[in-house]
Structure formats: structure tokens, C-alpha cells
Amino acid sequence: MGAVQDLAGSSSEGRPTPRLERIAILAGGVCTPIGQDVDAFWSALLTGADGISRIERFPVDDLRVGNGGEIKKLTRAIEWSRVPDCRASRLLVSAADDLLSQAGARPLPVAPERLAVVVGTALGGVEEGERALAGEVGRLPRALYDAPAHALKRWLGARGPAITVATACASGATAMGLGAELLRRGEADMVVAGGYDGLCRFVLRGFNGLRSLTRDRVRPFDGRRSGLLLGEAAGLVLLCRERDAGARRLGTLLGYGSASDAAHIAAPDPEGRGIERAMRGALAQAGVDAGDVDFVSAHGTATTLNDASEAKALRRVLGARRVPVNSIKGAIGHTMGAAATLEAILCLLAGRHGQVPATLGLEELDPACDLDLIQGAPRALRPRLSLSTSLGFGGCNAALVLQGAA
């Protein structure tokens, strides 16, 4: 394996954890309900744009809640005939097109054999399965969850591995962690990593059935919060080894940690012990202390249980220090596999621009979530070190430690 440099931190049981080679994040690319490029996404977050609307792409009238963060039209000038007619693949390719623009390189400056794709998803190509079972049999081969990653690989002209991870709503973080691992192992020189998920009846029906969706607006960490809304998006980053990166970059991935709750299939551990272990693991891998963290991009789904348990875990990890926290799910909904990557990009944009967006929907902070939530208006803050948290079905937890470009 590549470049184990020194012993940086320790695990929860006191084992020394080797600090791994740092990974440069050269650029980000997004496709979201509030913007289909990084600049539009960032401006929309700062101005408090609301990406939630009535879903129009498929019938929702029979559902208890039919709102979500839907992308009404894919607007990038892409030769769509080269991309499968599959929502998930097209979201990914749209974000990749932005990524190439942000990176200022088309094609990417790497041999195709040395370019890998690692993407995460909660739903994969499930909408293709839905449509196939409704009679469009030709869509069946795209119903497996790894199909969109291979579509992205083909579009990029990559010939390295295409890997799909599916740690539910923590998938985007897992993909970035695994992408970093491929680089350290020397299996690739660049990795396009991130996550995606599209809205479809399958997932809307499921979350409606669980009564997880709110009829109100999404209110992360608010005392009146009553649930989440789903969104669709893709977020990608371009990773390379720090020693191979030039000066131009969005930031650095310092650490990744993950942990399993082993508590419940669909609900987080009420005490947040799994996400706490993930955060501590990411900090240990980064070789930094919790006291170094300047900002937290929280999972903050606005469900009663998630926000309370996440707040408990954050207080234990961060201690008495008041660290600014936000959640962007009020603006775009819970974008599932895309969420963690979008939030990582947000952390790095905050470092670049010296501002952190407010938590849209938060008006009255829940005393049980006693954190320094950014609310009302963006806060002037240039985080050097950020922590991003993600939780998902199956007890999946993941955390990223990110450093903004100086």
C-alpha cells in the first residue's frame, strides 16, 4: 500500500492508526435541484434558494407526500444520445460534465487505463427495474445498481475500474473514501468519485409508507421538525494523490471513517454511537484533533431521531467548544447517495469563499440539538478544516475530514 507516513491518531480502543497519504480534491461537479454547476449551486445555497417543489416526472397524487427536490430539466449541453436513457446515469453524466468544466480539462489529463470511477448510490438503477416491470423490458440490464457507474465510465472514456458502493445514504462518503484507497494503492492516478440518486415512485412510495416524509417544510434541527423530503442529485469530485496535484485544487481529503450501528435496519442508534465512531475514525486517519475542526456539515435530515442522535454524537466528539454546523437538506431535500459528496463540496467551497450557507428551514432550534447551527443568513467563516457526517439505512455511518485550499 502507498505511503504509510507515521502514526497519527488512535482508534477508540487505543490502537495507533497510521496516517495515510493525503488525497487532493482537484475539482467538484454537481447536478442538483438548485443548480447544475458548482457556481450556481453555491450561489443558490448562499441566497437561500428552495429546491423543493411538487414532483412532476411521475405520478404522486396517490401518495401522502408528493413534494421533493426534483430537477425539472437537465440543462447542460450534453450529447445525450451518448448516454443511456436512464435517470441515474444522466444525473451522473451531468455532474461529470460540470466536473470536467471545473477541472478545466476535457478530457482529463490521465491515461484512460489510470482513470477510475467510484460512485455511491442508495437506489442504483432501480427506476429502470420499475419501468422494465411495467413493460419496458429493454431496461432490465440497467436495473442492477452498478449499471450507472459503468455508464459514467464509458462517457468519461475511462478504462480503469468502475466500482459501485451502496452504503445507503452514506454512499457518497464511502465512495470518496474508497476512491482515496485506490489512489494510495496505486491502482489509478485519478479517480472520479461521488454519489447520485434520482427520484422515482419506488423510493417515494417507500418513504411515504414509513411516514418519514413531512407535509411541512424540511426543518433540520428545529423543534418543530416533522420529517424529511427526498431530493435527486449527483455530486462528483476529482481525486488524485497529493504529490501528483498542482497548486490548483478545491481542497484535500484528509480522513475518512466508517462504522456500523448494529442497532436497527431503518433508524439510527438513538445515542449516535455509530456516527461518533465514524467521526473519530476520520479524525484519527486525518491526524487531527476534534479541536481543529472549524465547521461541520451535518447529515441533518430533519427527522426527529436523526437530528437528536447526531447532535448528541457531535457534542461528544467536539466537546464544549461551539463549532458552527449546518445542513443543506432544507434546500434540496435528502439526496441520498449524492448527499455526502454535495456536502463535502460545500465544505470546500466555504473554505474558498469565506462564507457558510445557513440551514434553510431552521427557525427555532430544538434545545435537544444544542449546537451552533448557522441559521437565518450565511455566516462569514472560512473553515480550514471541516467535518462532514452521513448516516444511512442498515446502520451505515461515515464521516469525512476535509481541508479547504489555502
Place this chain on the structure above:
Amino acid sequence: MRGPAIRAIGLITGWGVGADAVPPDAVAAAGGRRVLSLERPALDPERFRRSPRECVLGVAAVAAMLEDAEEGPEAIAGEDTGFVFVTAAAYAASNRQHIEPRGSNVYFPYTAPAAISGEVAIEYGIRGPYGILIGGPTAGADAIAHAAEMLEAGTCRRVLVLGVEIFEECADLYDRAGGLDGPLVEAACGLWLEPGEGALTLSRGRSRRGGAGGARRRLGEMLACEPLAALALHRASGRQGPVEIHAAWRGETASLRWSHAPYRARRRAA
């Protein structure tokens, strides 16, 4: 990377339990059957009342792995056990059930691949670092490599690599979609990996034909479980020296090579 040792293997397939049940030629042994199915294991019906078959098979494969290790569940409980789950399609049956509604929405969380590993983690109290990979045989190879990295990075002391594949509920769809040859053999396989000696290398390539791994002739189509089951076959063969496992999927190939035989001697064999 450093080569992980294989402490134990639990293999359940449509052919039976363990490597000894695997025939020399899958096509001949299948006798024209398209799917070699696995029964739902008879585990606690109350505890697993909502769990679909793929979840219970995962739990059963880990039980078989623990039996192979001659250890109880407490040996893998806690934060020191990492967990990598891999599958290409085990979630498809639950996806289909949700698309063609035949049950309550309380089953919706079980449509996620993470439900399978989640159920196993709950059953055995596994709380360490984790990963879930989706894909065919190459994803199985990636899962083993990822587990080796977890051990080398020191984030855990042991890693459970679990693969599960089921086909029965969607066999008609696979036939209509095409692309999967040979008998579809349901499988669940757990590997217990721990720090070892020597080296493990993962080589990648491309294969226009998406050709079969070396073990597939015996195993049949097991998708992501193929590399894990191939290790079980190799261990059962008693061969010494380096081990090579080959996998192919969607035009990509991945080969794992241990510089030496990675199997830890079982107590009863010692």
C-alpha cells in the same frame, strides 16, 4: 498490500453446505436446472420475521463461518471487527416485491443492499468500519482487497467479508435480460480475514468477452460470491503455495494473488 490470512470460511450454496458439496462441473450437475436455490434457513422466526431470505442467508453464512472457526458470536462482536458486504443482485428480489406490491411498506428498508449487512451486523454486534460493494465477481475481488486495506490501515483487527446472491425470485427477469450463462447458483459465503504475512496483489485488466473466472466451471454463476467461493474450493483442495483468484464482470477483470497460502489451520485439523 499485505496479504490477509483467512481464518475461516462459511460457504452455503445451491449445491449444499461447504466446498465438498460443489460438483466438478456445474452445467453437468445442474442437469438443465436454471436455478440452484437455497432454502430460507430455519433461524428464529420471531427475530427475523421481517427479514427477507437474502438477509437470513447472510446470517447463516456467518454462522457457518463461526462454526468453521470453532468460535462463538462473541469472537466477532464489537468495534474491532470490520465488515465488507458484496453482492451484485441479492437486493433484486426485495426490489421486485416492492415494485409489484405484495406486502406492507414496513418492508421497504429491506430493499436496500445495506439491509443485508445491517441485519448481519445487528445479529452479531459488528460495529467496526464497513463497506458495501455492488457488482459481479470483480466486486468480490474488490471486497477482499478493501478488507485487506482495512487490516493494513489498522482500523480493525479482523474483517468479515460476506457475499450473498439469490436468483429464484427474479430468474425470469435474468432470462429476459440475458447475459448470465450457466446455472444460476444461489450462494452466501463469509470469510474471516485477519492480519497475515506475505503480500496480496490485485491486478486489473479488460476482457471483451467478460470471460469466466477459473472456478466458475465448478461453481456455476454466483456473481459476487464467486471469488469467495473459489477460495473455499482452493482451501478444500489442500494445495499449498501462492493462491490466485480470477474474476470478470462487465468487461473488467480482477485477479487476486496471495504470495503464499493464506489459510490458518483449523483447530480440529491441527
